[in-house]
Amino acid sequence: MYVELPFEELKPDTRKRRVAYFYDQDVGNYFYGTGHCMKPHRIRMTHSLIMNYELYKKMEIYRAKPATNLELTQFHTDEYIDFIDRVTPDNLQLFEREQIIFNVGDDCPVFDGLGEFCKISCGGSMEGAARLNNGSADIAINYAGGLHHAKKSEASGFCYLNDIVLGIIELLRVHPRVLYIDTDVHHGDGVEEAFYTNDRVMTCSFHKFGEFFPGTGNLNDIGIGKGKYYAVNVPLRDGIDDASYKSIFEPIIAAIVDWYQPSAIVLQCGGDSLSGDRLGPFNLSMRGHANCVNFVRSLGIPMMVVGGGGYTIRNVARTWAFETGICNGAILPKELPYNGYYEYYAPLYELDVRSSNMNNANSREYLDKILTQVISNLDHTKHAPSVQMNEVPVGMDLDEDLEEDLPESLDTKGGSQRARDKLVEAEGEFYDADEKEFGATNISNGYSLSESEKAEIEELNKQIV
């Protein structure tokens, strides 16, 4: 069943797609603390490469509205959101009990602006989903998202709030079936858990398994109840290379898409599966990683691309910039353009992230066993289950007053641009108090729903979380 082919040059799919890219210039200023390996600054480095490669000419650039507390409680509990909203390093001693129950500490420290950071991350994925829903974009990108470990009322693995689950809930307003694919080196446990009993979301995580965080994601973990066979886990060993990854990724995703027929796909692109990552033991080159984006894009299904882990930050920035090119049907040239963080890319100043000569502990027999088991599990899934849908129920408001980011508007000065914007507003300059805060909603994309179908989808959506 498993056939390994040599990894050849990436052939970009040049069919035109409308790409909506979400970036908030404040995101790079949030800091998990000295010695912590999660660095939001990598998102700013990525953005600088994207802008200097002139990808703004090919796609729309948005700054999402930060998610509101109410929106966040579509998945998370009120108590947890209240805590994330209020806790700061200065008042942490008031929350002794909460620190334990909500699992903040070493992996998930309370840092300045934590609540704002989470709301930026979630806002991008929710607005991205809303743009896919209303048909104004075919691909939405949010590298501040992808925080796949966050649970309903618990932080985990550097993740506090689960932008992916919130984005998928938004997609489920109009999409009967959503496929979630996770290429971060860690298991996508938070997303899997949220939809483990649900057949409207199929989750598929590729990850290192065996004495590795978070410890879940065995081959036999396949969902329960209605969700049985709608969770797929691909447990991998150290050192997987481009050829092996492609040879397991493509047949699994092709089989899932063939059977499940998702109408939207969320692709988590954690950069810790790259060769040389500080935490991850895989051996993917930039092209091997980007092949996943290229393959999913070629399916022609509305897709959301989110970030995730990634701890050798110069390689994360390189790869996410390259993948943004792929989303736009372009292969970026190997010579890096001058950009705000040029010195990070010494000594070669090239885009490429290469694989190393490390051993690949994933034998062909091992990969064959996984592929055979996954495909056999898929045979149990009903073909294209759940509701037939025709119309858009009330969804997320979209601000049509788009904020475009130009290279010169990059914020490297520290502090929050949003806070500065507010100051300007307070001084009464450029601010129309009567101005409508939200733009168009409910833009039809061709679906229409009967009253009973609306009730059914409302009920299904209630059962999700």
Ligand code: V1D
């Ligand atoms: F190396 C560190 C330095 C400072 C703080 C934490 C770490 C660290 C490394 N690896 N923490 C970990 C993992 N935690 C543990 C804990 C030990 N405890 C009992 C659990 O092994 C967490 C790794 C998180 C990976 C996050 C992610 O890459 O998947 C991600 N995806 O989206 C955002 C992040």
Ligand code: CA
């Ligand atoms: Ca994964």
